[in-house]
Amino acid sequence: MTKIIDNTLLDKVSAEAKESPRLRMNYNFHTSLDAKAQCLLNAVEPGTKVVIHRHMHTDETFVVLRGRLNAFIYNNDKSIQIKKEINPLKGVYGYNIPKGVWHTIEVLEPNTVLMEVKDGPYTPITPDDILM
Numbered sequence: 001m002t003k004i005i006d007n008t009l010l011d012k013v014s015a016e017a018k019e020s021p022r023l024r025m026n027y028n029f030h031t032s033l034d035a036k037a038q039c040l041l042n043a044v045e046p047g048t049k050v051v052i053h054r055h056m057h058t059d060e061t062f063v064v065l066r067g068r069l070n071a072f073i074y075n076n077d078k079s080i081q082i083k084k085e086i087n088p089l090k091g092v093y094g095y096n097i098p099k100g101v102w103h104t105i106e107v108l109e110p111n112t113v114l115m116e117v118k119d120g121p122y123t124p125i126t127p128d129d130i131l132m
Contacts, residue, residue, distance in 0.1 A: 003029060005041070005115075010066060013043040014111045023048035023107075033122035042114045044069070044107045052078070052104045052131035058119035060103075063094035067112025071095050074102035078131055102131050 003009070009027070017025040023045040030038050042062070044050075052074055068087040075081050085108070086092050094114070097103050 005065070010041070010043070010111070010113045013041050014045075014113060017043035017045050017048075018110075024050075030120065033120070035120045035122075038116075038118045038120045038122055040116050041065075042116050044105070044112050044114065045110055046107045048107055050104045051125075052102050053125050054100055054102050054129050054131075055097075055118065055123070055125070056100055056129060057123050059096060059098050060116065060118050061094065061096045062114045062116045064088050065113045065115055067107070067109040069108050069112055069114075070106040072104050072106070073097070074104075074131060076102070076131075078102075 013025050013027045017023060025043045027041040027043070028038075029040060044067075052072075064086045066088070068085060068089070071082075071084050071086050072080055073082040084092070084095070086094060095103075
């Protein structure tokens with residue numbers, strides 16, 4: 001079934017994120033965690049905590065559909081290598097993060113929604129993939 005990505009869908013997922021204790025909510029377009037491509041909306045609210053992490057099996061690409069955030073890329077010693085505001089109203093739309101690169105986000109605006117794409121199948125982050 002086709003899906004329209006419009007304000008109605010973004011508002012729905014944002015409302016669910018606001019009600020979530022994690023202050024974020026996914027809306028998956030892929031039909032299975034085993035799918036070869038993982039494509040999803042990720043509605044995120046200010047205050048959500050995204051640990052510094054990496055994906056060892058895939059690049060991750062995200063595009064901000066609305067809202068804004070800071071994206072951080074880290075060195076192995078936990079020092080910030082890059083900090084970049086992602087704001088489509090300023091012509092900065094997203095990021096492609098190569099596999100194995102440490103990263104996180106800081107949400108700056110309510111109702112922020114990203115579209116994320118990664119290779120599948122879904123692989124949970126392990127403790128080795130979290131930078132403490």
